Amino acid sequence: MDGALWRWPGCCVMHRPSLVSPFTTFSTFSTWSRVSLVESRRQSQDTTTTNAPGHIARGLSMIDLGYENVLLASILTDKFANPTPIEQLISEFDGVTLRIVTPDPKQPHLLQLSMAMTCFDVLAGYGALDVMEREYPGLKTETEPGYDYTLLLDLQQLPEDPDARQSLINKLALIKRNALAAPFERAFSQHEQLAAQNSETSISEDMMVIQYREEEAIFIQASNDRVTVIFSTVFREETDRVFAKVFLQEFYDARRRPAVQNAPQVLFTIRDPPLEIRNQKGLKLNDNMGYVTFVLFPRHFTGHRKDACISHIQMFRNTLHFHIKASKAYMHQRMRARVSEFLKILNRAKPEQVERERKTAAGKRFTQR
Numbered sequence: 444m445d446g447a448l449w450r451w452p453g454c455c456v457m458h459r460p461s462l463v464s465p466f467t468t469f470s471t472f473s474t475w476s477r478v479s480l481v482e483s484r485r486q487s488q489d490t491t492t493t494n495a496p497g498h499i500a501r502g503l504s505m506i507d508l509g510y511e512n513v514l515l516a517s518i519l520t521d522k523f524a525n526p527t528p529i530e531q532l533i534s535e536f537d538g539v540t541l542r543i544v545t546p547d548p549k550q551p552h553l554l555q556l557s558m559a560m561t562c563f564d565v566l567a568g569y570g571a572l573d574v575m576e577r578e579y580p581g582l583k584t585e586t587e588p589g590y591d592y593t594l595l596l597d598l599q600q601l602p603e604d605p606d607a608r609q610s611l612i613n614k615l616a617l618i619k620r621n622a623l624a625a626p627f628e629r630a631f632s633q634h635e636q637l638a639a640q641n642s643e644t645s646i647s648e649d650m651m652v653i654q655y656r657e658e659e660a661i662f663i664q665a666s667n668d669r670v671t672v673i674f675s676t677v678f679r680e681e682t683d684r685v686f687a688k689v690f691l692q693e694f695y696d697a698r699r700r701p702a703v704q705n706a707p708q709v710l711f712t713i714r715d716p717p718l719e720i721r722n723q724k725g726l727k728l729n730d731n732m733g734y735v736t737f738v739l740f741p742r743h744f745t746g747h748r749k750d751a752c753i754s755h756i757q758m759f760r761n762t763l764h765f766h767i768k769a770s771k772a773y774m775h776q777r778m779r780a781r782v783s784e785f786l787k788i789l790n791r792a793k794p795e796q797v798e799r800e801r802k803t804a805a806g807k808r809f810t811q812r
Contacts, residue, residue, distance in 0.1 A: 473795055508762050510754045511616035515556075518543060519612045526551045526598045536761045537655050537745065539619050554596040555587065558618055562655045563591035564678075569651055571625035578614055578621045592622065614674050620757060626651045626663050627672075627753045633665035640667065652723065659760070660733075662720050670744065672737040674760055679731065684713060686767045687733060708738040735759070 514533050522529060528548045533541040540559040545551055563571065575592060576583060584595035602608055614621075631652065637645040645667040653661040662673040678684040684690070694709035710717065712734045716726055719736075737756060744752040802808055 444484055446448060462725070502807075508758050508765060510620050510758060511613060511799060512541065512619070513616070515541060515543065515618075516612050516616040519615055522554060523598060523608055523612065526554075528659065529554075535619050537619075538657075540590075541618070542587070546595075552598040555584070555593060556596065557587040557590035557593040558622070559590045560592075560619070560622060561657075562653050563597060565589055565653055566625050569626040569629050569653075571622050574621055574625045574628065575618075578617075594616075594618075620754060623653070623655070623757055624750075624753045626661075627670075627756070628669045628749075630663045630665040630672075631749060632671050634667070634741070636720060637665060637667040650720070651724070658727065662723070664719060668740070670739045671719055672756060673720055674735045674737075675716070675726075676733050676735065676760055676763070677731050678733055682771065683764075683767050684731075684733065686770055687711070687763065688713075690763065690766065691735065705742065707740070707743055710736040710738075712736075735763075 478659070494516070512533060512535055518531065518533075528545040528551050530544040531542070533543065535541060538561055542555075542557045542559075544555050544557075546555045558568070579594055582596065584593050587593045596615075601727060612634040630647075633647045633649065637647060647665040649664070651663040653663070655661060658675075658677050660675050662671075662675075664671045678687060688711065691711040694706075694711075697703050698706055698708070712716055714728060714730050714732060716723075716728070716734050717736050720726065720734075737759075739752065739756075742748075
């Protein structure tokens with residue numbers, strides 16, 4: 444909805460969805476500031492831009508990646524209305540695979556949803572099974588071989604209320620998000636326990652490490668006054684690191700604005716890990732590795748803000764890399780358009796070739812047939 448209020452727990456800003464393709468939008472990731480790095484305009488390719496590089500334009504929007512799996516939600520909506528046999532694989536972010544299948548073609552009203560997640564065993568140690576049972580009560584079934592968690596739906600026992608059905612679809616589409624929410628909920632609970640001890644230096648010794656990608660991890664640690672979340676992420680190219688530095692600098696600069704000064708503190712380093720995880724085993728120290736630290740205070744995750752906080756921060760890595768790629772694509776598009784304009788100018792600048800009359804030695808003229 445145009446002009447809708449887009450909220451980060453603890454602050455709110457105006458969000459105006461972009462009307463252009465994500466690959467023609469060059470804007471910062473910052474879900475707090477919505478401050479664009481350069482002015483992105485819908486203009487024809489023959490229009491030149493007068494803004495200098497690095498020009499700051501405020502009020503423009505960005506692309507928000509949804510927390511739910513849209514394809515899964517679409518399939519479930521169709522099957523709830525028309526139960527027919529199905530077998531389909533669905534890819535999720537971070538290497539997660541979903542499989543929705545009718546286990547018995549003779550019973551099309553039974554639908555099985557399985558999820559394969561590389562770090563699910565680690566998440567189970569942080570309470571993921573309890574979270575999944577809370578979100579999907581009575582749906583757990585025997586785990587399908589090759590997968591980590593399986594739900595079984597009986598379409599004949601769906602609620603009659605359309606809103607209740609849609610709510611179930613939305614919950615099922617968030618299956619990855621709910622599994623990954625377990626360590627965050629555990630950290631928030633640890634924070635409450637430490638805060639109740641009234642100790643000024645109380646820090647949890649339980650540093651939770653979630654190796655959710657092959658070379659990347661999430662580190663979560665609770666203390667009596669905050670929860671620290673650290674992302675390690677790989678930048679394959681030098682230009683990606685440059686874009687990331689520019690994007691994440693906006694987090695620091697945007698907190699000076701009154702509208703978002705209560706946003707979480709964000710720190711970014713390349714190669715050198717933060718002090719909180721410097722002694723962790725298995726850290727890869729190379730120039731391609733970056734570390735982003737979020738400092739979450741109680742105002743960001745207490746009460747009704749907890750679920751939104753978890754959803755937002757889970758999507759950070761994917762949204763950051765998405766906008767790096769989108770920005771590079773936009774710049775390449777602009778460069779190609781500018782080269783095309785220069786070629787037109789050069790073609791117009793070519794001197795006209797005057798056709799001279801040619802004759803033979805005998806005085807005869809050449810003619811074209």
